[in-house]
Amino acid sequence: MTKRGFTLIELLVVIAIIAILAAILFPVFARAREKARQSSCQSNLKQIATGILMYVQDYDERFPPMFAYGAPSAQLRWWEDLTQPYVMNRQLFICPSSTRYQYTYARPPEYPEALEFTYDCNAMGVGPPGSGAGGYGAGGPMRNGSYVAAIGDVKRPAECILIVDVGHTSTPGREITRAERTDCFAASPGYIGFKHNDMANWAFADGHVKSMKGSEPFMWSISGVE
Secondary structure: OOOOOOOOOHHHHHHHHHHHHHHHHHHHHHHHHHHHHHHHHHHEEEEEEEEHHHHHHHHEEEEOOOEEEEEOOOOOHHHHHHHHHHHHHHHOOOOOOOOEEEEEEOOOOOHHHHHHHHEEOOOOOOOOOOOOOOOOOOOOOOOOOOEOOEEEHHOOOOEEEEEEEEOOOOOOOOOOOHHHHOOEEEOOOOOOOOOOOOOEEEEEEOOOEEOOOOOHHHHHOOOOOO
C-alpha cells in the first residue's frame, strides 16, 4: 500500500492557518500578561500609599516632603527614603512593566545604594501661590527646604493624586495626546507611564489606587481646583 504524503499546497495552507492563529492569539496573551503586571503595580502603589498614610500619622498629620537634606547637607533623602521604615521593601517602588530609574547623588549613610524607582510623587500644582514650589504635598510649612501639607489641607482626598506610575518622555515623532499634556511634571510631556494596556496606575491621597487613561488638572492640587 502506497503512503500518501502532504502536498506543498496543503503544507502551505497549514502554515498559513498557524500564522493566522498566532497573529490573533499573541496580542491576547500580551494583554493578559500586561494585565497581571498592572495588578502587581497596583499592589505596589497600594502598599506605598498605606506606608505614606502611616508616616502622616506619626508626623503631625503632614505628608513627607518630596526631598529633605540632612546634616551634613550632602545627605539627600527622597520621599522613598523617608517612607521606607513604613514600606519596608524597596522593590515596591519598581513597576514590573518599567525600566527603573537610578539616583546616586548624595545618598544617606543608611541607604548607600542607588535609589531605584519607577513611581513618582505629585510635584505639580500644589505649591503656595506664586512660590513655584514643587514638592510632594506642597502647600504647608517648610520642612528641610520643602513645603509639606497636612492631610487636612487636601480638600478632595479621593481625587487628589498622591503617587503615579511614571514613564519616559514622549517618543520623537509620536503625537502627544491631550492626556499627556495634562499628565506631566513641569515641562516633560509624556512623563506618565501609560504602559498597562494604554492605562496608568495612580494612588490617591485617601490611599486607594485606580487605573486611568488620564487625569484632570484639579487632581494635582490639594485645593481640588485647577
